[in-house]
Amino acid sequence: MTTMKPLTLAVVQFTPGFGEKGKNLCRMQELVEDVTADIIVFPELCTTGYFFLSRAEAAKAAETVGGPSGEFFRDMARDKNAVVVAGFAERHQKHLYNSCLVVVPDVKNPYVYRKTHLFYKETACFDPGDTGFFVVEDKKRDVRIGPMVCYDWRFPESARVLTLLGADLIVCPANLVTEAWRRVMPARAIENNVYLAVANRAGVEKRKGEALSFKGNSAIYDFNGQEIKAAGEEKDEVLLAEIYPSQTRDKSFNPFNNVLADRQPQHYAALTRIVK
Numbered sequence: 001m002t003t004m005k006p007l008t009l010a011v012v013q014f015t016p017g018f019g020e021k022g023k024n025l026c027r028m029q030e031l032v033e034d035v036t037a038d039i040i041v042f043p044e045l046c047t048t049g050y051f052f053l054s055r056a057e058a059a060k061a062a063e064t065v066g067g068p069s070g071e072f073f074r075d076m077a078r079d080k081n082a083v084v085v086a087g088f089a090e091r092h093q094k095h096l097y098n099s100c101l102v103v104v105p106d107v108k109n110p111y112v113y114r115k116t117h118l119f120y121k122e123t124a125c126f127d128p129g130d131t132g133f134f135v136v137e138d139k140k141r142d143v144r145i146g147p148m149v150c151y152d153w154r155f156p157e158s159a160r161v162l163t164l165l166g167a168d169l170i171v172c173p174a175n176l177v178t179e180a181w182r183r184v185m186p187a188r189a190i191e192n193n194v195y196l197a198v199a200n201r202a203g204v205e206k207r208k209g210e211a212l213s214f215k216g217n218s219a220i221y222d223f224n225g226q227e228i229k230a231a232g233e234e235k236d237e238v239l240l241a242e243i244y245p246s247q248t249r250d251k252s253f254n255p256f257n258n259v260l261a262d263r264q265p266q267h268y269a270a271l272t273r274i275v276k
Contacts, residue, residue: 006242007141009169009195010037010082013218013231013239015203018049019061025072027236028086035238037082038141043201043218044087044115044150044173045098047072051121051205051212052089055096058125062091065112070101074110077103083138085199087149087173089126090114098126100147100173102136111136111147116158119151133158135165143168143245146194150174153181153188153198163192164260168245174200176215190225193251193259195243197221202234223248 012031016024024047032040044050047069052058063069069088077084083104090099090112097114104111114129115122135146146167152158153172162170170188174181181198189196202216216233220241229239252258 004244004246005142006244007038007143008036009197009220009241009243010035010040011197011199011218011220011229011231011239011241012040012042013199013216013235013237014043014046014201015214015236016043016046016049016201018051018205018207020049021047021061021069024048025069029076031236031238032076032080035080035240037080037240039083039143039145039169039171039197040076040080040085041171041197041199042084042086042173043199044100044175045089046086046173046201047088049205050175050201050214051207051210052125053121053207055125058089058096059091062089062096064091065101065110070110073101073103077105081105083136083141083143083145085145085147085171085173095127095130096125097129098122098149099129100149102145102147102171104136104138106140113147113149115149115152117151117155133161133165135162135167137166146170148172150176153185156188156191159188159192159194159196163194167192167194168248169195169197169243172196172198174198176200177212179215182217182219185219186221186225186227189221189223191259193223193253194248195221195223195245200231202236
């Protein structure tokens with residue numbers, strides 16, 4: 001059953017301190033203290049900061065899903081009665097992942113998405129994600145949430161697969177250092193007829209003579225690719241927007257055309273013939 005009742009989506013732009021997990025958790029708690037929302041999205045690696053330089057360094061910061069950070073977000077989801085999405089460094093057996101939790105308050109165990117496409121020096125610190133893309137269906141709130149993480153945005157297949165799996169809303173915890181995504185993300189929303197939420201971080205991290213400057217500008221796009229809300233470049237902010245997930249499910253944009261039904265996948269294979 002679908003509903004036209006809106007959901008409130010909160011996107012948290014946050015500037016974590018590198019290696020300051022306790023302070024980061026406290027700051028995130030402060031930012032949402034007075035926020036009432038159905039879905040709350042935090043940035044990538046928001047508990048630890050981003051710029052790890054080695055696998056050993058990432059291993060020291062990484063936690064299991066049942067660790068303190070996971071418990072923190074589970075408590076937040078319960079206390080806020082909201083779905084909470086947040087990035088963290090995950091340790092699973094011998095593996096290290098740049099992961100994203102999706103915590104549904106009425107579900108015992110959180111869902112874990114492990115970043116598929118690793119960016120820059122992440123390749124020396126983390127293993128490529130092994131979960132593949134998936135959608136979390138929250139029947140109570142009548143929403144289907146598809147997570148991806150940062151550099152996943154660069155690949156149109158990421159958002160398309162989530163859409164084919166039924167996503168109404170794609171959430172993208174991120175630590176973005178380029179500008180290209182600001183042109184591409186609206187296209188991802190309109191080409192798939194989905195809401196899209198980008199929770200980016202702000203600030204600068206300097207490690208051993210190299211600095212990464214994060215772009216902020218977190219944003220929420222509607223299913224026509226229109227920017228609903230956007231943050232500035234530098235400050236911590238919480239964006240709030242009403243969304244109507246059920247409106248994304250009809251992929252028709254006129255009486256004759258439908259962005260999914262009109263696909264011709266038999267012609268999309270990589271091994272097509274070259275006409276000379």
